[in-house]
Amino acid sequence: MQSNNYNMASKNFLTIEEVADTLSVTRQTVSKYIREKELNAVRINKNYRIPYKDFENFINRNTTVSDVETIYLKKSRNCLLGYEGRVDENEILNYRVNGAFQENEINHQLRYNKFISGDNFSVLKHLLPNIQEKVDLIYIDPPFGTGQDYVNINNDLAYNDTLVNHEFLEFMRKRLMLLRKCLSDQGSIYLHIDKKLGHYVKIIMDEVFGYNNFINDITRIKCNPKNFARNAYGNYSDMILFYVKNRDLNIFNDIKEPLSEEEVNNFFPKVHSRLGKYTTNPLHAPGITIDGDTGQEWNGLKPPKGRHWRYSREELTRLDMEGLIEWSETGNPRKMVFAKDHKGKKVQDVWEFKDKGLSYVNYPTQKNHDLLKRIILNSSNEGSLVLDCFAGSGGTLLVANRLRRQWIGIDNSLKSLEAIKENFSKAKVKCNYFSFVSFD
Ligand SMILES: C[S@@+](CC[C@H](N)C(=O)[O-])C[C@H]1O[C@@H](n2cnc3c(N)ncnc32)[C@H](O)[C@@H]1O
Incomplete structure (x- = not known):
């Protein structure tokens, strides 16, 4: 009997058939476990259901780590990405961060519409009690593990992208675990990433959100075709991975595009x-x-x-x-x-939204606002809470505000704070500013 990172898709109850299938035993054997009180079951609408937590405990009591992983992989059709430094899910979720929010500027009395400066893991940990299962839409555009520094037009360092390989993957996995907790039952998450890392991140997202909750891998055409001398095809696209908390419950407004x-x-x-x-x-x-x-x-x-x-x-x-x-x-x-x-055409999974060059924006790697508009219009409603914890220049927050959503932004770069203040002031967006102060 050992601890494990068993994490099946987010489901509260399992049927007897599902348990039998997962354990490769008959229904009668599962009934025997229930009769002998080895496995807990509750009656819902005349049928017995096994609370997911109890099933998990049963598995933990009766199997070894490798058994659990085999069952997990079989049931969820997931792969688990193996790399150095993977931390157990419970450890991530129970990790305590000491610190508090400091009010820096209060410009309105609304509950949300705020920007918090600080490391997003610590900030999310402290925000969670207030926003758990309340966020309808998360859009994130993290650093892409390039190992590079990113500067603005004045050559000031905006942020450095120093975490690479497995360190980057574990950095993302930890944040995704917290972000899953934030999502409402009808919530969606869009993660913007490049194609060098995106496929690894997909496997991590399958683990965290469940393979069945993967909706789309959107190819985003980000710039004009490239004509470089390398022995390669021009790479003018990146990817956006779209997952939901619960398939079929997610907000999806299916907004059609006008014909050209x-x-x-x-x-x-x-x-x-x-x-x-x-x-x-x-x-x-x-x-x-x-x-x-x-x-x-x-x-x-x-x-x-x-x-x-x-x-x-x-x-x-x-x-x-x-x-x-x-x-x-x-x-x-x-x-x-x-x-x-004509009602317009269904949007497909290749999108062309080119980003503006550095000389036209006040923050490097700033994403196209029409791209954000499409995501926000489709996967949230007026009044929904939208979260971006790699906020950069605050485009997600700005567009969410324009579309009458509530929003929260987080970023740990001072240049991000400056860019956001400038962009919000131009667009007359009212925002409350906080920072996270660590006590460690
Ligand atoms: C690719 S940029 C986001 C750009 C943004 N989407 C935009 O349109 O302006 C990534 C952002 O993540 C922020 N970041 C990186 N690590 C972070 C962390 N641990 N906590 C909070 N923000 C972080 C960086 O400061 C940077 O602004």
Whole structure:
């Protein structure tokens, strides 16, 4: 019997079948464990359910570390990333940080809309009692483990990105564990990362948030195509990993994108003098209706063989009266569909949002605000709490504020604080400023 880092997807109860399947035993064996009080079960809606915590304790009492990991990997379809210096999850969550928040500038009386200067692990530890399960959206853009220093246009050091390899991965894992605690049941997290590290971070996010809660790996086109002399393809994209706390419960507003001019011209090649660009679609669809209205003759026409009218005959007459049916020279009717009524297109997982060059912004690696707008509009609602604990120039907070979300920003760079103050003052954003003071 040993301690372990067993961490299955966030689930409160398991069915008897799930337990049997995970342990590779029969349902009867699980029932025997319950009867003999080795395993606790509760009755929910006439069925027995095993509280997840009790199942975890049962596993801990009866298995070794390697058994637990095998079960974990089988059940969750996860891989665990092995590297030097991995700390046990319980140790991370129970670690105590001594310190307190210091008020530096109070500009409003709202609960959130604040920026806290300090190391985000310590700050999150101290914020957690207030924001646990309250955050609907987290966007983070951490340093990418490049080993470089990042300077602003005046050559002042904004931050250094010195943690590399396994140290970077463990740095991120610890913060992700705390961030998971912050997410509400309908919450989402978007993590911006480059492609050198992103695939390792994906495995860590699978561990922390659950493989099943992975939603998208978004390819973000970040700059113009590169034409360098290296023996390689130009790399003009990075990645955004999108996970949720609970698949199917997450806020997703599915905001459609308008068609481009080229798409409008391709899809709607004809022009109506009053209603603008349009195309035509058949009025019939495959399949026959034997007795129904849509299989009957309309305007002297039967639907073609093996097909039926898409609309009732009454609706067809209404469309025709309103001039919304186009008749070909051979007497074939088609429905007119107008570009102005198009609902927009579903957003896919390749996004083009190029960042501005250093000479146009007051902080290095500042991310495109339209990119943030898309994320915030889709994965939060008005009034939602949005968190960015690698806030940099404060773009996430600024856009969240404009979209009437509540927000919290954290960063440990003095230049970040300066950039945020300048950007908020220009945009007239009211923010309360704090810093975290460590007692250690
Ligand atoms: C890539 S930049 C973020 C840029 C930001 N997305 C923007 O649009 O301006 C990463 C930020 O993480 C901050 N950072 C790095 N380690 C941190 C830590 N341990 N605690 C708080 N902030 C940290 C850096 O100071 C830097 O501002």
